[in-house]
Amino acid sequence: MQPILSVSGLKAYYQMRYFGVAREIRAVDDITLHINRDEIYGIAGESSSGKSTLIKTIARAIRPPLNVVGGSIAFDFEAGPRDLYALSEEQLSAIRWRHLSYIMQGSMNVLNPVRRIRHSFVDFAFRHMGLPMPAFLQRVEDHLAHLSLQPGILESFPHELSGGMRQRVTIALATVCRPDFIIADEPTTALDVVVQKNVLGMIRRLQQEMGASVLFVTHDMAVHANLCDRLGIMYAGRLVEEAPTRALFQRPLHPYTAHLIRSLPRIGDDTPRHGLEGRPPSLAAPPPGCRFHPRCPLAMDICKREVPPMEELESGHRVACHAALQGIAP
Amino acid sequence: MWNILRDLLRYNWEFAAGAILLGAVIIVAALSFISPYPPLDVYVAPPDMPPSSEHWLGTNSRGQDVFWQLTVAVRNTLLFGVVVAVISRLISLAVGLFAGYMGGSVDRMLMSVNDTFIVLPIFPILVLFYFVMRDQMSWALLALVAACLGWSYDARLIRSVALSLKTREFTTQSAFCGMNAAEIVTREHLPYVMPIVFTTTMNNMNWSIGLEVTLSVLGFTDVNTPTIGGMIYWANQHAALVSGIWWWIAAPVALVIVVFVSLFLLSLSMNEYIDPRSRLARMGSG
Numbered sequence: 176m177q178p179i180l181s182v183s184g185l186k187a188y189y190q191m192r193y194f195g196v197a198r199e200i201r202a203v204d205d206i207t208l209h210i211n212r213d214e215i216y217g218i219a220g221e222s223s224s225g226k227s228t229l230i231k232t233i234a235r236a237i238r239p240p241l242n243v244v245g246g247s248i249a250f251d252f253e254a255g256p257r258d259l260y261a262l263s264e265e266q267l268s269a270i271r272w273r274h275l276s277y278i279m280q281g282s283m284n285v286l287n288p289v290r291r292i293r294h295s296f297v298d299f300a301f302r303h304m305g306l307p308m309p310a311f312l313q314r315v316e317d318h319l320a321h322l323s324l325q326p327g328i329l330e331s332f333p334h335e336l337s338g339g340m341r342q343r344v345t346i347a348l349a350t351v352c353r354p355d356f357i358i359a360d361e362p363t364t365a366l367d368v369v370v371q372k373n374v375l376g377m378i379r380r381l382q383q384e385m386g387a388s389v390l391f392v393t394h395d396m397a398v399h400a401n402l403c404d405r406l407g408i409m410y411a412g413r414l415v416e417e418a419p420t421r422a423l424f425q426r427p428l429h430p431y432t433a434h435l436i437r438s439l440p441r442i443g444d445d446t447p448r449h450g451l452e453g454r455p456p457s458l459a460a461p462p463p464g465c466r467f468h469p470r471c472p473l474a475m476d477i478c479k480r481e482v483p484p485m486e487e488l489e490s491g492h493r494v495a496c497h498a499a500l501q502g503i504a505p
Numbered sequence: 506m507w508n509i510l511r512d513l514l515r516y517n518w519e520f521a522a523g524a525i526l527l528g529a530v531i532i533v534a535a536l537s538f539i540s541p542y543p544p545l546d547v548y549v550a551p552p553d554m555p556p557s558s559e560h561w562l563g564t565n566s567r568g569q570d571v572f573w574q575l576t577v578a579v580r581n582t583l584l585f586g587v588v589v590a591v592i593s594r595l596i597s598l599a600v601g602l603f604a605g606y607m608g609g610s611v612d613r614m615l616m617s618v619n620d621t622f623i624v625l626p627i628f629p630i631l632v633l634f635y636f637v638m639r640d641q642m643s644w645a646l647l648a649l650v651a652a653c654l655g656w657s658y659d660a661r662l663i664r665s666v667a668l669s670l671k672t673r674e675f676t677t678q679s680a681f682c683g684m685n686a687a688e689i690v691t692r693e694h695l696p697y698v699m700p701i702v703f704t705t706t707m708n709n710m711n712w713s714i715g716l717e718v719t720l721s722v723l724g725f726t727d728v729n730t731p732t733i734g735g736m737i738y739w740a741n742q743h744a745a746l747v748s749g750i751w752w753w754i755a756a757p758v759a760l761v762i763v764v765f766v767s768l769f770l771l772s773l774s775m776n777e778y779i780d781p782r783s784r785l786a787r788m789g790s791g
Contacts, residue, residue: 234681236677236680236681267683268683271681271682271683272682272683277678277681279674279677279678279681280674281674284673284674284675285674285675285677285678286675287675287693287696287697288675288697289696289697290693290696294692295675298679298682298684298688298692298693299678299679299682300682302682302683303682303683
């Protein structure tokens with residue numbers, strides 16, 4: 176089956192000029208991935224690893240100084256794969272929300288604080304539904320009821336709702352048009368674990384009912400383990416490993432992934448966790464070769480010189496590491 | 506809306522006092538519609554009569570009843586303030602919101618115009634206008650000119666708010682959903698800046714009424730339209746203070762002071778509306 180999203184060789188840089196000096200921050204550097212229909216694809220990585228930049232680019236929600244420098248993003252909604260960045264504004268507007276919706280980072284703040292929730296629904300979703308207003312509002316109320324939200328909240332202001340309710344409202348807002356592809360940028364980060372569990376269950380249920388694909392981004396590995404079908408690990412603007420969730424957790428091939436998973440607490444295991452020395456590299460001047468080599472316990476000479484290619488070592492398990500390619504387990 | 510008004514009346518003495526004073530002034534202005542004398546006619550009453558039961562605020566040297574003259578004058582002056590405030594609010598909202606949201610070259614262009622207006626000396630320009638236009642300088646034209654000179658500070662204020670709104674998530678979301686700049690500015694940002702607009706409306710009315718009174722007292726406006734400043738102008742022309750007809754000057758001065766104070770109190774109390782926390786603190790629950 177055709178993947179719904181194919182990203183190939185994507186490069187997105189923040190390009191700035193300060194007093195004549197050009198500066199380039201390579202937040203997304205040469206990323207290739209695809210996402211199938213009806214699956215949840217997770218992207219994990221620490222802060223400033225380029226996760227948010229990647230999905231902003233995939234949503235075409237970019238503003239200067241962020242520019243797409245190379246590569247392509249193709250979505251396949253109805254009429255075969257089409258390059259997202261070749262679409263006109265009208266075509267883009269027709270796709271957005273109807274096919275491609277976006278739960279933004281800090282998404283509790285996407286509701287305008289001085290307008291009632293109903294107005295946010297009308298402003299954001301009405302134009303994409305092609306329904307008359309009464310039918311649209313009925314549809315919104317049904318959808319809210321489906322997510323166990325009272326229709327009465329349509330008349331409230333955002334500050335009158337709790338954080339969890341606001342989060343569910345934003346998810347309702349993003350799914351009311353039954354989109355084919357949902358991008359979710361850290362939708363559970365500000366919530367406590369109980370509310371988080373609710374929200375994750377809701378995303379999972381909606382995804383299964385609608386047969387949609389979800390691109391789910393968070394730094395919380397526990398959330399990924401519970402929710403995602405496949406998982407991609409980002410480090411310093413590059414995808415370093417990608418595998419089905421279970422395989423990735425059981426047998427990580429990249430040393431960075433291995434450390435990430437080893438750092439997770441386990442019930443009954445009270446051995447101390449060891450952190451990695453150093454810190455993530457500056458994306459303005461990344462180290463040559465493999466970007467992980469200054470912190471990598473397995474670093475070899477070749478790692479300092481050559482960028483490791485992304486190779487599929489096992490079925491569906493891709494990794495970009497010279498050591499893994501030589502069969503050295505992390 | 507009504508709840509907010511009720512709370513403001515109950516817990517905010519500035520708002521209550523301002524509303525009562527302004528209400529009284531508006532009633533006085535409304536009385537002009539039942540005035541027994543046509544406002545422009547002279548020698549309809551015995552001149553120079555002190556306040557009495559027949560003529561509440563006396564009569565002036567031109568044979569007009571000061572009270573009924575005052576009702577028409579304050580109506581015109583208030584209307585002038587409102588017209589200037591509305592026109593200049595429209596300009597400052599359009600400039601401020603668009604400059605803040607669009608940014609870049611649009612922002613730079615609009616703000617260079619804006620800054621030009623900020624540094625223009627307004628009073629000499631209005632005097633110059635009067636000398637150029639002379640007989641064509643009507644009340645409406647003066648309002649238009651004053652509005653075109655009085656929007657620039659508030660446009661900068663609104664722009665500063667719009668700049669911060671531009672970076673909020675709901676703006677990003679609106680743009681992502683396909684709303685264009687005009688829709689985002691009018692539907693998402695405009696409600697946010699309305700409280701600020703209310704406050705600046707009061708201040709702007711104070712400013713424009715003061716401007717009108719100043720120009721009229723000096724005779725740089727159409728003095729045949731009865732206004733507060735126009736009344737003081739005619740009183741000065743007839744040397745009212747020298748000849749002891751103090752009520753001719755005292756009445757308009759007192760009333761315009763009431764207008765100023767009431768508008769000032771209302772604009773003060775609008776701060777409480779803008780910041781609900783201080784409203785709650787005053788109600789004793791915060």
